[in-house]
Amino acid sequence: MSLTDKDKDTVRLFWAKVAGNTEAVGTNALYRMLTVYPQTKTYFAHWKDLGRGSANIRKHGKTIVNGIGAAVAKIDDLQKGLLTLSELHAFQLRVDPTNFKILNHCLLVVLAITFPAEFTPEAHVAVDKFLAAVALALSEKYR
Amino acid sequence: MVEWTDFERQTIAGIFAKIDYETTGATALARCLIVYPWTQRYFGNFGNLYNAGAIKINPLIAKHGTIIVHGLDRALKNLDNIKDAYTELSVLHSDKLHVDPDNFRLFSDCLTLTLAAQMGADFNADVQAAFQKFMLVVVSALKRQYH
Numbered sequence: 047m048s049l050t051d052k053d054k055d056t057v058r059l060f061w062a063k064v065a066g067n068t069e070a071v072g073t074n075a076l077y078r079m080l081t082v083y084p085q086t087k088t089y090f091a092h093w094k095d096l097g098r099g100s101a102n103i104r105k106h107g108k109t110i111v112n113g114i115g116a117a118v119a120k121i122d123d124l125q126k127g128l129l130t131l132s133e134l135h136a137f138q139l140r141v142d143p144t145n146f147k148i149l150n151h152c153l154l155v156v157l158a159i160t161f162p163a164e165f166t167p168e169a170h171v172a173v174d175k176f177l178a179a180v181a182l183a184l185s186e187k188y189r
Numbered sequence: 190m191v192e193w194t195d196f197e198r199q200t201i202a203g204i205f206a207k208i209d210y211e212t213t214g215a216t217a218l219a220r221c222l223i224v225y226p227w228t229q230r231y232f233g234n235f236g237n238l239y240n241a242g243a244i245k246i247n248p249l250i251a252k253h254g255t256i257i258v259h260g261l262d263r264a265l266k267n268l269d270n271i272k273d274a275y276t277e278l279s280v281l282h283s284d285k286l287h288v289d290p291d292n293f294r295l296f297s298d299c300l301t302l303t304l305a306a307q308m309g310a311d312f313n314a315d316v317q318a319a320f321q322k323f324m325l326v327v328v329s330a331l332k333r334q335y336h
Contacts (some may be wrong), residue, residue, distance in 0.1 A: 081314035162306040167223035
């Protein structure tokens with residue numbers, strides 16, 4: 047299910063709206079993930095504060111969404127563009143790739159809440175495909 | 190038997206008290222058919238599904254979306270025994286409709302997103318968790334009679 051040119055255009059256009067909101071979207075998605083899928087907390091045992099407004103969550107949420115924004119810029123070759131991040135996730139973080147799907151779902155929920163009018167089914171399918179492609183590229187170096 | 194906290198019971202009841210079955214059902218099903226186009230395989234007799242525009246205005250799809258969401262009422266009324274409440278529907282989906290149960294998860298995700306868009310900030314993390322747990326239980330009950 048690779049990205050068509052139309053998908054890429056749709057993603058670029060839609061993500062331009064997210065760009066102004068990275069901390070809010072990221073914080074919301076990350077907090078949501080930790081709450082709705084408690085098993086994901088196992089990766090954050092080193093954080094003391096996993097509460098809603100925690101500084102850790104805000105910073106990390108922003109990092110993640112900025113990372114996705116950077117992936118949008120590399121949408122024409124995600125595997126090459128995300129090589130370093132893939133190595134990080136594969137060799138250091140060793141996050142089970144199932145969790146990429148979980149976070150992606152939480153991101154979609156936040157996008158639906160934050161952009162109810164713009165997150166049309168057409169935008170949804172393009173963003174869903176894109177996030178799946180990002181997850182695949184991040185998994186590249188795992189084995 | 191599934192354990193429900195008071196918060197979960199109230200949240201689920203609250204969501205269903207407020208939703209507009211027609212709009213929510215129609216929107217969720219249309220979204221499902223657009224975002225996961227392979228789900229259209231079950232809707233061969235539903236008229237024009239040629240593109241997203243057609244799907245969104247298709248009255249048969251809208252009507253069916255409402256039926257599906259009303260199907261969740263059964264779980265709402267039988268929260269403490271969803272498993273048995275869905276035996277009949279599970280047999281129907283397995284033996285008559287021949288629906289791949291993975292589609293239940295896909296529709297569930299689309300319904301979640303539709304509700305999120307409608308409820309906005311009210312669809313907070315705890316509400317999402319309660320609703321997703323509810324849908325997981327229903328989906329599991331619908332899968333049970335497959336053989």
